[in-house]
Amino acid sequence: MRERGAAGGGRLRRDDRAVSVTVGYVLTLAIGAVLLSGVVIGIGGVVDSQTERVVRGDLAVVGQTTVANLESADRLANASEVDRPDGAAAPNVSIDVDLPTRLAGRPYRIAVDGDAVTLRTDDPEAVTEIPHIASLPVAESSVRGGPIRISYDGDAGRLEVTER
Amino acid sequence: MAAVTDGSPDGDGSRGGGPRKVDSSSDGRRFRDADRGQMLLVAGLVVAVALVALVVLLNASIYSENVATRGIEAADGEALEVRAAAVEGTGALIDGTNRNRLADHGAAVTAVEDGVDGLDAYLARAYAERGGVTRVTTTAASMREGSYVTGALTANGTGGSNATLAADVDRTRGLVVDVDSASLASTNESGATADAFRVEFANDSAATREVYVYESDDDGNVTVAVGENGSAPTVVCSASSTGLVAVDLTGNALGNERCPGLWADSVGTLDGDYDVSIERTDAADGEARLTVLPESGDAVSSEHTATPAVYDAAIDLSYRTAELRFETTVRVAPGEPDA
Numbered sequence: 400m401r402e403r404g405a406a407g408g409g410r411l412r413r414d415d416r417a418v419s420v421t422v423g424y425v426l427t428l429a430i431g432a433v434l435l436s437g438v439v440i441g442i443g444g445v446v447d448s449q450t451e452r453v454v455r456g457d458l459a460v461v462g463q464t465t466v467a468n469l470e471s472a473d474r475l476a477n478a479s480e481v482d483r484p485d486g487a488a489a490p491n492v493s494i495d496v497d498l499p500t501r502l503a504g505r506p507y508r509i510a511v512d513g514d515a516v517t518l519r520t521d522d523p524e525a526v527t528e529i530p531h532i533a534s535l536p537v538a539e540s541s542v543r544g545g546p547i548r549i550s551y552d553g554d555a556g557r558l559e560v561t562e563r
Numbered sequence: 564m565a566a567v568t569d570g571s572p573d574g575d576g577s578r579g580g581g582p583r584k585v586d587s588s589s590d591g592r593r594f595r596d597a598d599r600g601q602m603l604l605v606a607g608l609v610v611a612v613a614l615v616a617l618v619v620l621l622n623a624s625i626y627s628e629n630v631a632t633r634g635i636e637a638a639d640g641e642a643l644e645v646r647a648a649a650v651e652g653t654g655a656l657i658d659g660t661n662r663n664r665l666a667d668h669g670a671a672v673t674a675v676e677d678g679v680d681g682l683d684a685y686l687a688r689a690y691a692e693r694g695g696v697t698r699v700t701t702t703a704a705s706m707r708e709g710s711y712v713t714g715a716l717t718a719n720g721t722g723g724s725n726a727t728l729a730a731d732v733d734r735t736r737g738l739v740v741d742v743d744s745a746s747l748a749s750t751n752e753s754g755a756t757a758d759a760f761r762v763e764f765a766n767d768s769a770a771t772r773e774v775y776v777y778e779s780d781d782d783g784n785v786t787v788a789v790g791e792n793g794s795a796p797t798v799v800c801s802a803s804s805t806g807l808v809a810v811d812l813t814g815n816a817l818g819n820e821r822c823p824g825l826w827a828d829s830v831g832t833l834d835g836d837y838d839v840s841i842e843r844t845d846a847a848d849g850e851a852r853l854t855v856l857p858e859s860g861d862a863v864s865s866e867h868t869a870t871p872a873v874y875d876a877a878i879d880l881s882y883r884t885a886e887l888r889f890e891t892t893v894r895v896a897p898g899e900p901d902a
Binding site: 428431432434435438439442443445446449450452453456457459460461463464471472474475478479480481482483484487488490491492493494495496497502503 | 602603605606609610613616617620621623624627628630631639642643646650705877885886887888889890891892893894895
């Protein structure tokens with residue numbers, strides 16, 4: 400049995416049939432993996448760059464919308480104070496703006512102050528600042544992106560931006 | 564892979580004509596071993612998912628850019644339109660009521676209240692079509708009563724050439740003097756105090772402001788000059804006119820020309836309540852009209868015709884849409900100068 404076994408092992412060692420098939424199989428796998436990785440990395444890069452471009456574009460559009468409505472509220476607030484008799488009830492001016500809650504799937508924040516509206520996302524890190532020309536003071540505030548309300552506080556004489 | 568066979572002589576169990584069991588086992592092995600193309604499948608799936616993500620992203624981008632080209636601000640123009648329409652309508656209503664010369668203040672106030680109710684219904688109908696809800700209201704308590712004074716540019720039987728239009732006046736609006744340009748005295752800046760027709764405003768401490776109207780002896784234009792405490796006046800404006808010319812003292816206009824500073828430089832600098840009178844009426848023909856708020860009470864004394872009137876009214880105005888709310892109170896006093 401031993402002789403027969405030793406003889407069989409030697410025969411197997413000398414037998415190189417089907418080796419090319421195995422090597423070919425491994426090579427195919429390796430090349431396929433490299434190609435697939437290339438595709439994934441390449442496509443992923445395109446998606447990331449497009450996402451950033453879309454986020455920046457959307458930040459600008461949403462910022463302009465916010466500024467337009469802020470200035471609109473400013474005009475209405477000024478009009479509400481013209482010829483208002485002393486002792487009359489405080490005017491009530493508010494504008495509801497339906498902004499998207501996410502831009503390209505990313506949440507964002509809106510910060511408002513006396514000079515500009517600033518929109519910000521963390522991933523990708525992008526900031527857009529749109530200046531406004533509201534004549535009334537604007538209370539500094541920072542709200543989550545989404546439906547907001549711009550209102551006029553007649554007693555304090557200033558505009559306020561809040562979430563709704 | 565394909566090189567791995569089941570060892571059957573024909574290499575394909577389906578053609579061997581052997582028992583069905585052998586064929587089935589042979590097919591199953593072949594499909595299990597047929598793993599070529601799995602890599603391609605995964606790669607295709609990745610590319611497909613990436614393309615879908617790109618399409619969604621670009622669609623979002625296109626939508627945003629499209630939104631950016633639309634009118635993105637709230638329709639604040641309509642709220643301002645409603646305010647302007649309510650103020651203009653109420654002003655016309657007050658003036659129309661005053662011109663009707665109602666018997667007493669109560670009737671005048673009721674007429675304005677009824678008119679504002681009608682205006683409210685009209686505006687509500689007009690803006691309901693645009694998705695807006697309007698409300699315009701007023702109350703008798705929010706109106707101030709005064710006098711509507713009219714009279715020809717004559718002394719009206721006072722014996723001289725002067726007449727008081729309104730005494731102890733707190734506020735004046737809609738003061739217009741229509742003069743016949745052919746009847747005006749021809750003089751100049753220095754001679755105006757002695758020769759020209761004038762509207763005089765005198766307060767309790769004897770300070771006066773005069774508005775002279777005359778024909779310039781230099782160019783024949785109708786000229787308006789403003790003086791203080793009887794001193795030599797300063798020309799404010801002049802215009803070439805024939806026939807009847809309206810000198811709008813509260814509206815700062817001479818005929819169709821603007822006359823800036825006419826009110827602010829004259830009565831606007833006077834303290835306290837004042838009397839309004841026309842003097843040297845022999846130097847002009849025409850008529851004057853004004854609406855006044857008395858310093859106290861609800862009527863002024865006049866040497867011309869003074870009838871009960873509504874001087875001003877505060878209206879509560881509300882305009883609402885799905886995204887906008889505008890509520891305020893406006894005092895309506897048509898033709899009242901800013902100063």
